[in-house]
Amino acid sequence: EITFVNSLVHTAATCTENEEISAVAQRIIERSVNHIVVVDDQGKLMGIVTSWDITRAVANGKPKLKDIIIRKVVTTTPDKPIDEVARKMAQHHISALPVIDHDRKVLGIITSEDVSKLFGR
Amino acid sequence: EITFVNSLVHTAATCTENEEISAVAQRIIERSVNHIVVVDDQGKLMGIVTSWDITRAVANGKPKLKDIIIRKVVTTTPDKPIDEVARKMAQHHISALPVIDHDRKVLGIITSEDVSKLFGR
Numbered sequence: 001e002i003t004f005v006n007s008l009v010h011t012a013a014t015c016t017e018n019e020e021i022s023a024v025a026q027r028i029i030e031r032s033v034n035h036i037v038v039v040d041d042q043g044k045l046m047g048i049v050t051s052w053d054i055t056r057a058v059a060n061g062k063p064k065l066k067d068i069i070i071r072k073v074v075t076t077t078p079d080k081p082i083d084e085v086a087r088k089m090a091q092h093h094i095s096a097l098p099v100i101d102h103d104r105k106v107l108g109i110i111t112s113e114d115v116s117k118l119f120g121r
Numbered sequence: 122e123i124t125f126v127n128s129l130v131h132t133a134a135t136c137t138e139n140e141e142i143s144a145v146a147q148r149i150i151e152r153s154v155n156h157i158v159v160v161d162d163q164g165k166l167m168g169i170v171t172s173w174d175i176t177r178a179v180a181n182g183k184p185k186l187k188d189i190i191i192r193k194v195v196t197t198t199p200d201k202p203i204d205e206v207a208r209k210m211a212q213h214h215i216s217a218l219p220v221i222d223h224d225r226k227v228l229g230i231i232t233s234e235d236v237s238k239l240f241g242r
């Protein structure tokens with residue numbers, strides 16, 4: 001029985017690119033997540049910012065959110081099987097994939113924690 | 122065929138509790154990890170600090186490493202099966218377990234990324 005992205009995807013915590021780093025940090029803590037998906041006012045994918053990127057800002061002293069947003073985002077779609085998601089995250093050494101539709105609208109997110117949980121079932 | 126912790130465990134990035142937050146942030150970036158295991162001068166487990174904790178310091182403005190170290194650490198040992206690791210991380214909503222021996226000496230770490238990779242094999 002194959003598991004597909006649409007059975008594991010959940011709501012992504014998002015922000016817009018004109019927010020402050022401190023506001024994005026607050027959201028990471030309040031939502032207890034590591035990944036914030038950057039969207040435009042129509043909910044389309046603009047980038048990703050993680051607790052790792054905020055840690056890099058602490059290490060290197062970057063003052064603005066726009067300086068730390070990752071624009072080239074690795075993504076997936078709801079129809080993909082979980083083994084493809086696992087390989088994609090492993091290849092890019094990342095721990096989450098935003099889930100998008102054909103217009104790059106953000107439908108949700110899937111993380112290595114979600115995939116790892118499948119082993120505990 | 123059951124996978125055990127000893128086949129997935131890898132070297133943990135570590136720090137001691139008297140280091141600066143900025144040094145720990147640098148190590149997270151240099152090692153490209155999210156988890157730093159806090160050890161004493163004999164390599165025994167003292168706590169854990171993650172990119173999430175550094176993000177919380179950014180959100181709440183905590184100046185010292187000792188203020189952000191998590192002391193009550195959820196751990197595992199090399200002999201445990203992977204499904205137990207996956208359940209333990211899911212139960213505590215965390216993405217890594219330091220691997221320790223019976224003297225609480227740190228042998229390494231296993232993350233949800235390591236477990237997730239098994240699905241891509």
Ligand SMILES: C[S@@+](CC[C@H](N)C(=O)[O-])C[C@H]1O[C@@H](n2cnc3c(N)ncnc32)[C@H](O)[C@@H]1O
Pocket residue numbers: 048049050052053070072073074075092093094095096097098153154155234
């Ligand atoms: C290379 S990983 C290294 C640490 C760890 N493997 C992790 O995923 O957090 C950290 C970087 O990956 C980026 N990243 C995370 N998910 C991403 C995605 N889906 N597409 C592109 N970059 C992503 C983050 O923004 C951050 O700059």
Ligand SMILES: C[S@@+](CC[C@H](N)C(=O)[O-])C[C@H]1O[C@@H](n2cnc3c(N)ncnc32)[C@H](O)[C@@H]1O
Pocket residue numbers: 032033034113169170171173174191193194195196213214215216217218219
């Ligand atoms: C509750 S999780 C929430 C975000 C996300 N699930 C993650 O693991 O990063 C973040 C907190 O878990 C803590 N943590 C991570 N691994 C831990 C472990 N093995 N034992 C105890 N706390 C841990 C971190 O220090 C941090 O304070």
